[in-house]
Every structure is written in C-alpha cells, then in structure tokens.
Amino acid sequence: MPDPNRVMADAEALLQRVSPEGRRLAQRARQRRRRALMKALGRAIAASVVIILAAIAVGFVFPIGQMGFLAALIALAIAWVAIFAMSHEPEETAQSLAVSDITLLPQKTEAWLQRQRPALPAPAQRLADGIGLKLEALAPQLINLDPREPxxxxxxxxxxxxxxxxxxxxxxxxxxxxxxxxxxVAPDKQLIEALGVVDSELARMSADLATGDLQKLATQGRYLELKYKDDQSL
Structure with missing residues (x-):
C-alpha cells in the first residue's frame, strides 16, 4: 500500500511545479536559454559569412581546389561547434556566487536556487519560488548601486x-x-523558517532600495545566525 505521506508530498510537489510562481520562473529560464541560443546563432552566421568571404578572396588569388574547399568546410564546422559550446552557461556554484558582479548576483542566485529546488521539501520549494520572484524584482534595482556601498x-x-x-x-x-x-527543531522546519527570513529580508531590501534609503538597508539587516553542528541540525 502506498505511503500516504509520500503520496501527499508528491501531490504537493506537483501542485508546486504548476504554481504561478513556478511557471513564471520556468518561463524566465526558457527565455534565457532562447536568448542565448539566438545570440549564438547570430554569431555562428557572422562567422560563416567571414569564412566564406575569406575563402572567396583567397580563390581570387589562386585556386583553392578541393583541399581548400574542404578546409573551408572544416573551419565552418569548428566555428559553429566552438560558438555553441561557448554559449552554454556554466552552472552557478556557491563559490561563483561569491565573486559575481553585484548587478548579476540576483539572476545568478535565482538560477542556482532553482537547481537546488528538487532537494528541498515542498513547502521550502514554494518559498524558493517566491524568493526567485523577489530576486527578479531586485535585479534592476542594483544596476545603479555602487558596489562599494555598505x-x-x-x-x-x-x-x-x-x-x-x-x-x-x-x-x-x-x-x-x-x-x-x-x-x-527538525531540519525541514528549520529550513522553512530560515527561508521565510530570507524572503522577508529580500522584500525589505527591495523596499529600502525603492525609497533610496541605502543607510537603512545597510544598518537594519537581520542576519541568519544559523549554526551547523551535526547531522541533525542545519
């Protein structure tokens, strides 16, 4: 007989995946991938034009023959493979977040958090989706923020x-x-409570930035004083 708790957890996870927040974040991820693909396609076409024009220019000087034609095809293939390989965004890690530019940090943190989502309990996944949307709203507010500001x-x-x-x-x-x-307190509950604090902090930060109150933002922070002790605590 199926475990009722497991069935409920799976059902809640399914509801979360089709929640408005989850759908919006998934749509944003698809849009980012589509933009990266189109940018790579444009670069590949430009590289192809350059290679073809170069081959034609060389052909005016001396016949390139079959070997020259083959070399041009190989150059085209290498260019396309290299451009599309370079367009793939590397997965964010905690280490890469630490050195990210402040203006890119919300987007990178959102992408990193979405990859961690499957490992979280369903209530924490909902909070993670809400945090993702707040990160989306926070990103444009950081464009003009001096990274040297507290x-x-x-x-x-x-x-x-x-x-x-x-x-x-x-x-x-x-x-x-x-x-x-x-x-x-169970680790699941600790996580949910702590993510709730993060969610509240992001809302406060966004409000302070919107009003231009940088001093308030710099001095009113409530930090997550979490202690990781053993396997039974976060």
Whole structure:
C-alpha cells in the first residue's frame, strides 16, 4: 500500500511545479536559454559569412581546389561547434556566487536556487519560488548601486553567503533525518523558517532600495545566525 505521506508530498510537489510562481520562473529560464541560443546563432552566421568571404578572396588569388574547399568546410564546422559550446552557461556554484558582479548576483542566485529546488521539501520549494520572484524584482534595482556601498555588501552577504550556506547545510543532512525533531527543531522546519527570513529580508531590501534609503538597508539587516553542528541540525 502506498505511503500516504509520500503520496501527499508528491501531490504537493506537483501542485508546486504548476504554481504561478513556478511557471513564471520556468518561463524566465526558457527565455534565457532562447536568448542565448539566438545570440549564438547570430554569431555562428557572422562567422560563416567571414569564412566564406575569406575563402572567396583567397580563390581570387589562386585556386583553392578541393583541399581548400574542404578546409573551408572544416573551419565552418569548428566555428559553429566552438560558438555553441561557448554559449552554454556554466552552472552557478556557491563559490561563483561569491565573486559575481553585484548587478548579476540576483539572476545568478535565482538560477542556482532553482537547481537546488528538487532537494528541498515542498513547502521550502514554494518559498524558493517566491524568493526567485523577489530576486527578479531586485535585479534592476542594483544596476545603479555602487558596489562599494555598505548596502551592496548587505545584499551580497545575504545572496552569496547566507542563502548558499543555508541550502548547503540542509542538503548535507541525511534524508532520513530531515524530519527528525528528537533533538529540537527538525531540519525541514528549520529550513522553512530560515527561508521565510530570507524572503522577508529580500522584500525589505527591495523596499529600502525603492525609497533610496541605502543607510537603512545597510544598518537594519537581520542576519541568519544559523549554526551547523551535526547531522541533525542545519
């Protein structure tokens, strides 16, 4: 007989995948991939034109023959493979987030968080989707933010340090212990509560940036004071 708890968890996960937030984030990911593909296609076509024109120019000087024609085809193939290979965005890691430009950090953090999503319990997945949408709204607000401002350091600390540490700490807990509350609060519940804090912090940061109150943003932060002790805690 199927485990009722497992069935409910699977159903909740399915509902989450078709939630408005989940659909919007998935659509944004598809749009990013489509833009990258079109940009690579444009570069490949431009490279092809250059190679063909170069082959024609050489042909005016001396006949290139079959070997020259074959060399041009090989150059075209190499150019296309290289351009499309370079267009593939590398997966973000906690280390790459730490060194990202502040203006790109929300987008990179959103992409990283979506890859961690399958490892999270369903309620945490909903929070992760909400955080993703807040990151989307935060991105344009950081374009004119001086990275030397204390406010920028506050944003970087939350997105590139505290959030990755939170998720990484949770995923290190064995699956069988994530709902175990014998030693206090279960890791699943800890994660959900902590992601709720992150969600609230992002809303506060966005509001402070919208009003231009950088000093408030820099001094009013509430940090995630999470301690990773053993396998039964985050």
């Amino acid at each position: 406010a920028a350091a506050e944003v970087r600390k939350l997105l590139a340090t505290e959030l990755p540490e939170l998720i990484d700490g949770y995923t290190r807990v064995p699956v069988g212990l994530r709902t175990d509350d014998r030693h206090g």
